[in-house]
Amino acid sequence: MRAVSLERTTHPVLIFWIIAGWVGYLILPWYGVEGFWSFEWLVDGWPLDEDYAPAAVLIGMGQKLWLAPLLLALAAPLMVLGRRKTEPLYAKVLIVAGGFGFAWMVAQGLGIGLRGFNADWLTTLLGPLEDRQFGMGYGAMVTASAFLFLFTQGIAARGAINGDVFVTSAIGGVIAVVSVFVFFPIAKMLLAAFATDDGGYSVIGFFPKFLDNRIWGLGCLSDGRCGVAWNSLVLAVLVGVLTTLLGLAFALVLTRSGFRYKRLLRALTVLPIITPPFVIGLAIILLFGLSGTVTTSLAGLFGVEATRWIYGLPGILTAQLLAFTPIAFLVLIGVVEGVSPSMEEAAQTLRANRWQTFRTVSWPLMRPGLANAFLLGFIESMADFGNPLVLGGNFDVLSTEIFFAIVGAQYDQSRAAILAVVLLGFTLGAFYLQRFWLGKKSYTTVTGKGDAGVHPAMPRGLAVPVYAIVALWSAFTLVVYGMILYGSVVQLWGVDDTLTFKHYITAFRVSWGENGLRWTGSAWDSFWTTIMIATLAAPLTAAIGLITAYLLTRQDFAGKRAFEFGTMLSFAIPGTVIGVAYILAFNVPPIEITGTGLILVISFIFRNMPVGVRAGIASMSQLDKSLDESSLTLGANSWQTFRAVILPLLRPAILAALVYSFVRAMTAISAVIFLVSARYDMSTSYIIGRVENNDYGLAIAYSTALIFVMLAAVGLLQLLVGRTQIGRRTSHGEGH
């Protein structure tokens, strides 16, 4: 009864992509159209208006003739429609047509821009070009995708990955989007670092700028100022080490002690994750700034003059510790719980006491987690933009320097690019050190067999300091959040302490006009934009992350390691660098999307995708591979297996990826600050703007509102994903 796909002569997937290719070429506007989804272009002169015309019409009008060869590539696949996959012709035609079409589109896109040919040698070779082209639109995008997937179907028909169309297409798709949205911008940025003032490129010009004293100077060892690179490095190492230790302390209390209120503690450690990072910086100012509560009361108490001591390294460090400790905690709790209790119990039965057990078994097994936590803290600190901006004082760091190089009066792209290269160098270096260090040892202790033991309690000598640290830090966190809440409801911090809701009202007023409800508060615009973008980005991030995780855990193919590296790369790239790279890459054709909401969505997808990948890999490795295999032997293909077996079992990972990407899209600032536009302003950048105008009340009120919105969103997602499971159980109960 089983239909053998190799002998079929109709191929729905092939037909779909052939049609898609023609639709993109014959019907959709080839170049970018503003407000595509309003469909005004349909009644506004399409298909003959140059701005909206599809490629075929443009060629008919004698324009953009370089698009004509694509016709061949679109027509060729029609030849194989009625053939079997096993025929050599089938694979050959698809590979050649798809490959040529895609390559041609890339080449013409990069080669021909707003002013004719993009490169001088092309002009020399082919003569000047009178025509020009703009950023690709939906027509071009659909056609390019069609070529890509025709190509992957050809590869599959040739026998790659057992001829599996879904897997080859998924691999091809992920490689394509990662290349376009991670490698391409990074490459553009690297190129920009070598740019000279007159528009050329020079390696010789690069080095003086790269070795600039403002980057690498060591003046602070005597009495001057140090370069930004050193500042960033020192800060990041401190943050990495301290967040790791703090996170470990919390993880130990939660797993290896009889502490009663673990849930509360857990909630407390998660709170900073749903807080826009610089909000903590603001609270620190409210506490320790010149007119901060602590500063003024201490000054009054000891009769010393209040100073601005908090601005600079101490302030940034404190704020970043508060902000990033939870991330270290989340990494470490998994690892600390993952150390198999039976290993620890075995050590104890081998006459090790509690301290020896901890030192010789538990601690070494936690090491990979520690390395990961350090790395995360390091990268987050390097990339953090909000806190240094708010609290930096004279302590310049790379991320803020990059920002001012791009948006400041200097507008120096090549300096921004060079600083970004330094930043990228640091994070990739840390990434490699970590992999190198962990690479040689295996720490796997999770066997998949039920492990019924219990973790031993911490030895006393360790427990006392750990408790003390956790208690102090929890208290501090509580105070900071108290400040945030309180700061949002006073008139003017430090000056006028009367309670008021005026900040909330200014930000979130709604009024009844003649046209019904009107959102007149100043925050609504950015608020709705943020919600919309986060809502769009979250499912896409989760989807691409999980598909990638599936490919990495379940499939074998040549170049898998490189593939993994590519998909994880954006994880090691600080947001600031992504921001700069996106501006440099997507401000000009072929992909011209700066100033749109799309660029924000895309940047979030590729910034947060590694977390989706990691979450997916973690849960997929817990699913026995025989589940997929039995599904395959039962006649499901790999797509049906993915949908019917793997996805439903991955609910927790899906939830994690959704929540994470939603929250990050709402709280991120480092990449966003470069990419927002007047039309698409995000909450975080709006708030930073208020802070720069010293409008702390509004900024804090807005942030507080965001925190509650995220709490609600996380709860809602949990409910949605959780309810399906409960539903199954009930329906089963009824059926029986």
Place this chain on the structure above:
Amino acid sequence: MTGINAKAASVRFENVSKVFGSKVTAVDNIDLEVKAGTLVTLLGPSGCGKTTTLRMIAGLEMTTKGSIFIGDKDVTRLPATDRDVSMVFQSYALFPHMTVMENVSYGLKFSGFDKAETKEKALAGLGLVGLTGYGGRLPSELSGGQQQRVAVARALVLEPQVLLFDEPLSNLDAKLRRQVREEIREIQQKLGLTVVYVTHDQEEALAVSDEIVVMRNAAIAQKGTPRELYEAPADAFVADFIGEANLIEVEITALEGTTATVRIADYTHRLPSRGLRQGPAKLAVRPSRMRLVAGAGDGVAAVIDKATYVGSRMEYTVTAAFGTVFAVLDDVVTPFQVGDAVTISFAASGPVLIPADQRR
């Protein structure tokens, strides 16, 4: 009548090899034929390539070299989805988020049956394994043996050309194991299925198989019916692997036609030569085919080293001039004691000659 019918087909391996990476040869140049409607067991020690062989039939691993045929069709390059083969996994691999009914219907959904047919077939499958009425449960709500049967039903309902089992009983306790293996055999014979069955348990293999393929180091050591393997092992490895055997070094002193005279210490014994030449050889004797009598007599003098009472019989370790052997006697009423002097001889049928040089 609706229900489950077989479309059993044969399986043929031609010079099949499988190499993992560049070094690990899991299967080395195997030729194999499984006739339609028979149950063939792949038997061998852990790591000898049984699972890999099975997975190549399923299409879960692709051959490095050689061809695989199912029926008359070359399926060498066909992926698992497109082969008409079902597999029962060691871990059962039941989908934990689907009910028993959904699990059993899973494959039918992808085979072009309509809803009613699917349901009918799934119910028939559940009936066949004795689980009628369990359709609404989740796998986690079943015992190990029931889960195992669901896994069998799920594979059966597809009426596959070949049904594969990879150590299907290893997660069950001893009693269940016997019961389930008999059920599997019964269903196989009733429906006339082609089954390839992997196990490392020789008793299980002897009990269920039409034919056994003994594997060693990625190659086939011997194939034959259970009786052939047990009574005429080709070499020491097979003799030892299929129901323990004492391997005694002997000397073939004379050949008369197909009868050899062998000398063991001072004792001579006559038995079929099985094509062996004069010179050193080995005698494989099952523990139950050893004869022990008290005191001196016609045979090899020996001393009882160990005596163990296991209820239905006595087990002895006995030391003679040619080494130590293991013997099982039914007499539990007047057992020998440790230190007793005895004489060893052999049953008339049972002991077989095998070549001396044992391939490693």
